[in-house]
Amino acid sequence: MGYLRVRELGKAYKRYAHKWGRLSEWLGSGTRHELNWVLCDINFDIAPGTAVGIVGANGAGKSTLLKLLAGTIRPTHGTFETGGRVAALLELGIGFHPEFTGRQNVQMAGHILGIPAARLGALMEEIEAFAEIGDYVDQPVRTYSSGMQVRLAFSVATAVRPDILIIDEALSVGDAYFQHKSFDRIRRFRDQGTTLLFVSHNPGAVKTLCDRALLLDQGLLVRDGSPDAILDYYNAMIAAQRVGYEIRQTETTTGRKITRSGTGDAAIEHIDLLVEEQSARSVRSGDSAKLRITIAVRAPVRELTVGVLIRDRMGNDVFGTNTFHLGQSRSHLPAGERTCIEFSFPSLALGAGSYSVAAALHEGDTHTVANFDWWDRALVFQVVRGNRPLSIGACALEVSSSWQACTVQASPPGSAVTGGRREEEFDVSRRDQ
Amino acid sequence: MLRECWNFRGFIAASVKRDFVSRYLGTQLGWFWAIAQPLALILVYTLVFAEIMRPSLPGHDSRFAYSIYLCAGILLWQLFSDLLNRSVGVFVQNAGLLKKVNLPKLALPVIVALSGLVNFAVVSALFVAFLLIVGSFPWPSILAMLPVVILVVALAMGLGVLLGTVNVFYRDVEQSTAIVLQFWFWLTPIVYPARALPGAFAEVLQWNPFWPIVTFAQAVLLDNRLPPWASLAYPALVAVALLLLGFVAFRRLSAEIVDEL
Numbered sequence: 001m002g003y004l005r006v007r008e009l010g011k012a013y014k015r016y017a018h019k020w021g022r023l024s025e026w027l028g029s030g031t032r033h034e035l036n037w038v039l040c041d042i043n044f045d046i047a048p049g050t051a052v053g054i055v056g057a058n059g060a061g062k063s064t065l066l067k068l069l070a071g072t073i074r075p076t077h078g079t080f081e082t083g084g085r086v087a088a089l090l091e092l093g094i095g096f097h098p099e100f101t102g103r104q105n106v107q108m109a110g111h112i113l114g115i116p117a118a119r120l121g122a123l124m125e126e127i128e129a130f131a132e133i134g135d136y137v138d139q140p141v142r143t144y145s146s147g148m149q150v151r152l153a154f155s156v157a158t159a160v161r162p163d164i165l166i167i168d169e170a171l172s173v174g175d176a177y178f179q180h181k182s183f184d185r186i187r188r189f190r191d192q193g194t195t196l197l198f199v200s201h202n203p204g205a206v207k208t209l210c211d212r213a214l215l216l217d218q219g220l221l222v223r224d225g226s227p228d229a230i231l232d233y234y235n236a237m238i239a240a241q242r243v244g245y246e247i248r249q250t251e252t253t254t255g256r257k258i259t260r261s262g263t264g265d266a267a268i269e270h271i272d273l274l275v276e277e278q279s280a281r282s283v284r285s286g287d288s289a290k291l292r293i294t295i296a297v298r299a300p301v302r303e304l305t306v307g308v309l310i311r312d313r314m315g316n317d318v319f320g321t322n323t324f325h326l327g328q329s330r331s332h333l334p335a336g337e338r339t340c341i342e343f344s345f346p347s348l349a350l351g352a353g354s355y356s357v358a359a360a361l362h363e364g365d366t367h368t369v370a371n372f373d374w375w376d377r378a379l380v381f382q383v384v385r386g387n388r389p390l391s392i393g394a395c396a397l398e399v400s401s402s403w404q405a406c407t408v409q410a411s412p413p414g415s416a417v418t419g420g421r422r423e424e425e426f427d428v429s430r431r432d433q
Numbered sequence: 434m435l436r437e438c439w440n441f442r443g444f445i446a447a448s449v450k451r452d453f454v455s456r457y458l459g460t461q462l463g464w465f466w467a468i469a470q471p472l473a474l475i476l477v478y479t480l481v482f483a484e485i486m487r488p489s490l491p492g493h494d495s496r497f498a499y500s501i502y503l504c505a506g507i508l509l510w511q512l513f514s515d516l517l518n519r520s521v522g523v524f525v526q527n528a529g530l531l532k533k534v535n536l537p538k539l540a541l542p543v544i545v546a547l548s549g550l551v552n553f554a555v556v557s558a559l560f561v562a563f564l565l566i567v568g569s570f571p572w573p574s575i576l577a578m579l580p581v582v583i584l585v586v587a588l589a590m591g592l593g594v595l596l597g598t599v600n601v602f603y604r605d606v607e608q609s610t611a612i613v614l615q616f617w618f619w620l621t622p623i624v625y626p627a628r629a630l631p632g633a634f635a636e637v638l639q640w641n642p643f644w645p646i647v648t649f650a651q652a653v654l655l656d657n658r659l660p661p662w663a664s665l666a667y668p669a670l671v672a673v674a675l676l677l678l679g680f681v682a683f684r685r686l687s688a689e690i691v692d693e694l
Contacts, residue, residue, distance in 0.1 A: 013692055022602055071535030074688040088535070095530035104451065111444035112534050 001084040002048030002163040002195040004069070008078035009042040011064050035076070039064050039219045046212075048083065048163075051186070051196040053206035053227055055234050056216035062199045065216065066090060066168045069197065084163025087113060091168060094153045098142035102133060102152055105141055109156045123159045130181070131155040147175060154182055164195045183209055203231045207315045228315030229259065232358075232376040236261035238368065262373035266301050266333070266361045270294040271378045273357075274342075283348055284386030285396045291343040291379075293359055301333045301372065306341050307360040313353055318394045320358075324365045349396045350383045357381070434684070437537035445540055445547065452548040471511060471556045478503050478624060490626060497567045498655065504560050505654040506623030506647045508553070512582070513589045513643070514614050516549040520593025521610045524601050528694040538687055542594050546586060553582070564654075571657035581650055584665060584672055588642065591675030598683045601690050621647055642668040 012035035016022055021032035039061040046052055054062045067073045069080060070088035088094070095112070096105045106127055110120035128137050131151040136144060144152070158165065165186065186196055186209060200206055206213060206227050213230035215223035217237065223230050233249060236259050248260045272279050274290040283289045291308055307322030323329045323341065333339070357379040363370035388396060438445070456466075479500045490498050523541045524531065531538065564570045600606040621643045627635060638644060645664045652660045 014689070067532075072532055073691050086535075088533075090533045095533040097530075099455065100451065108444070108447055108451070111441070111447050112536055114440075117443065 002193050003081075003083040004044075004046040004164060004195060004197075005081040006042055006044050006069075006078075007080065009039065009065075009068060009075055009080055010037060010077035011039040011061075011068060011073065012037045012076040037076075037219055039068070039216075042078070042221050044214065044221065044224060046195055046197075048195055049190055049193045050212055051190050051198065051210045053210035053213040053230075054197065054199045054216060055203075055206060055213050055230055057238070059218075060216040061219040062216055063090070063168050066166050066197060066199060069164075070166050082164055085114065086164045086166060087157045087162035088166040089150075089153055089157050089168065090166070094157055096141045096149060096153065099140055101140055102131075102137040102144070106137075106152065106156050109153075110159075113157065113160070115160055119160070127152075127155045127159050130159075130185075132178075147178070151178055158182075158185055158189070161189050161192060161194055163193070164197070165189065166197045168199045169201070179205070203235075204316060206231060228311075231315065232259040235259075236374055236376075259376040260374065262361070262371045264373065265299040266295055266297045266304060266372040268293055268359050268361060268373050268375050268378065269296050269338070271357065271359050271375070273379060273381050281380070282382040282384060285352060285383050285388050286347050286349055286386065286398075288344070288346050289348045290345070291357060291359075293341050293343075295339050295341065295361060297333045297335055297337045297339070299335050301363075303329060303331045303363045304333055304372075305329045305362055305364065307362070307367070308343055309358040309360070310350070311356050311358065312394050313355070315356075316394070318350065318355065322360070322365070348383070349398070351391060351393050351396045352383050352385045353394070354380065354382055434537065434539055438540050438543055441537055441540045444536065445544055448544045449547045449551060452544070453551050456552070468556070468559055471507070471559070474507060475500065475504055478507075482624060493655070495567070495569065497569070501564070501567075501569065501655050502626070502651055503624065504563075505650045506621070508556060508560060509581070509585050509647060509650055510618060510621070510623055510643075511556070512549060512553045513585050514618070515552065516546060516586065516589035517593050517596075517614065518610065519545045519549065520590060521596045521600050521607050523593075523597050524690055525604065525607070525694065531691050532694060538690060539594075539683070542590060542597065545593070546590050549589075550582075550586065569657075571654055574653050574657050574659050577653050577659055578650065581646060581653075581665070584646060584669055587672040587676055588646075588668060591672055591677075591679045594679035595675060595682050598679070598686050598690070601693050602686070617641070617643070622651075623647060642671040 014022075014033040015036045016033045018032070025032050038059075042065065054065065056062050064073070066088070067090060068075050069082065070086060070090055072088075072090065094109050097108070100108075103124070106124065107117075107120065110117070110123075115123070131137075131148070131154075133144070133148050133152055136148060137152075141149060141152075154167075183205075186194075190196055196209070198206070198210060210227045213223075213225065213227040214221055215230050215234055215237075223233055229249070270293070272292045273281065273283065274292055275283050275287065277290075280289075293306060293308075295304075295306070297304075305322050305324040307320065307324075309320035310318045312318050321343075328341075330339075356377045358374070358376045359378045360367050360374045361372040362374070363372075367374055383396075389399075391397075391399070482499065482503075490502060493499075495501075520542045523545055524538065527541055530536070561570070596606050596610060620638055620641055622630070627644075627648060630638070646668050649660050649664060652658050
């Protein structure tokens with residue numbers, strides 16, 4: 001159950017030169033169309049209980065792939081096999097009718113999803129509660145906000161655990177609170193063996209939710225691997241849309257993929273973490289540290305910005321900045337020059353754990369303008385707790401606590417709802433750890 | 434394909450129910466509207482034409498003869514045009530559903546047929562009540578209306594699925610259907626008696642497959658008489674041919690339907 005096997009899957013749309021072309025084809029005049037392939041020769045296998053993120057630019061074929069697997073469109077070529085019941089949230093919904101109430105739509109969706117009426121009746125309360133749409137459940141769906149529609153759709157689609165769950169962008173419409181809640185449910189399903197296929201333009205969501213990512217580009221499956229390696233590559237690919245550009249992905253001895261890309265006009269020769277002016281790979285939380293980057297200029301560079309980005313073990317961005325924002329960019333560097341820059345952190349307030357540093361050389365404020373060298377995971381270091389009080393999370397804020405006599409009055413009754421909700425939100429984020 | 438539809442019977446039943454409820458119970462006057470429209474139609478025709486037409490329905494002295502004649506034709510025509518109009522647009526109008534949910538597309542015309550029959554049943558019940566009140570209930574020949582209704586549904590659905598499929602690719606079909614139906618209505622002896630037409634004209638119009646159906650129904654309901662079944666052979670043949678053609682067209686094009694929505 002929950003497996004997915006895709007073989008040589010392809011989808012082409014017919015394109016007719018003339019609007020009556022299709023009619024003359026029906027009448028037997030031979031082929032009058034050409035095929036416009038939007039997805040080509042896709043092969044992969046997914047083991048049950050895997051969460052797979054699908055990444056790619058607009059028009060790369062992500063949604064087409066999900067629609068094929070959900071069964072709403074038919075493949076032009078190839079086959080796929082799905083193990084068990086598939087639930088899909090495509091184009092933000094599951095076919096709600098705007099004139100009917102939320103409750104009626106839930107009942108219809110239940111029929112479509114194959115949930116027996118009696119079972120759905122028992123689940124109704126839970127579906128309503130999860131969607132948190134309150135009295136709106138008895139209002140026509142056309143009066144809903146897009147967030148409410150998606151919440152209700154997600155709530156129905158996941159009311160009974162499917163073997164395969166397909167989600168196209170839907171979660172990006174919900175607010176952060178609902179995202180937390182739905183991620184939580186998805187994770188629980190995944191632990192019970194549900195396979196997840198997930199399209200999102202939010203790299204954070206892919207990183208935190210997925211075990212694996214597929215990168216699509218112009219209808220082809222170009223990369224298949226761990227989410228952070230794929231996203232790094234994708235990030236490099238976005239910048240790569242100019243001439244003389246190279247993307248190199250190498251594997252370290254520990255099996256981690258490292259992406260390096262850029263024109264090479266300027267290159268990072270060396271990057272080092274210095275603690276008390278000594279090269280180190282471990283630093284105590286809150287101690288001072290420096291990142292030193294050695295740069296070689298190979299071709300004349302009009303303007304040079306150096307950036308650093310610290311990421312946590314999952315690949316989530318923790319902190320990043322560059323010399324453009326620090327007011328330290330340099331201009332008109334001749335070929336052959338070697339130079340060195342140091343980023344000093346008087347107190348590196350990171351929580352205990354493993355971090356990586358990505359370094360970048362580019363022009364202007366972001367690497368999309370002109371990218372000379374982007375080096376993901378150029379350096380990996382550990383942060384240890386040292387003598388600071390125990391804390392969790394990626395940052396170790398300066399904190400102290402003290403007991404005070406309580407002079408504040410009890411909060412007014414109206415604020416109770418918001419208070420309850422915040423607590424729950426905190427609860428959810430705690431479970432994320 | 435039909436088995437898939439059977440698996441979705443829960444969805445089909447719920448859709449038919451929802452259709453019915455939304456059509457009648459969503460409004461303040463509810464049931465009144467279910468009845469009002471056909472009633473208004475019959476009233477208008479009866480009042481306008483009854484005086485003119487009565488002489489051309491010889492042998493019928495009853496004040497209600499023309500009304501019964503009219504209802505026999507109009508009820509069947511309403512069923513036919515309702516089913517046809519709705520099935521021509523069925524795939525296009527349900528684009529939102531078809532694009533998001535994997536369901537057997539043939540379930541949609543099935544829903545149209547069933548919900549059209551439910552409406553027909555409501556109006557027919559009214560008509561039967563009227564026949565009982567005026568004391569001209571055509572028992573037992575009215576039982577012959579059952580195969581006639583099935584024939585009308587087959588004719589409408591065969592043509593409907595065929596045109597509905599083509600309509601996905603050429604939306605002009607939906608526009609032209611409404612116009613063609615207008616002409617078709619007046620080229621069928623529903624409001625006027627068949628023998629009011631000049632001979633040559635009538636001969637050509639015999640090719641209209643709805644003609645024998647309507648005259649059959651009129652004979653049953655007005656004269657309490659069973660015409661020869663053979664008169665329905667031609668429309669039955671057309672219905673079977675259209676059903677086959679519709680099914681073949683749907684099968685060949687169904688994979689492309691969602692691509693074009």
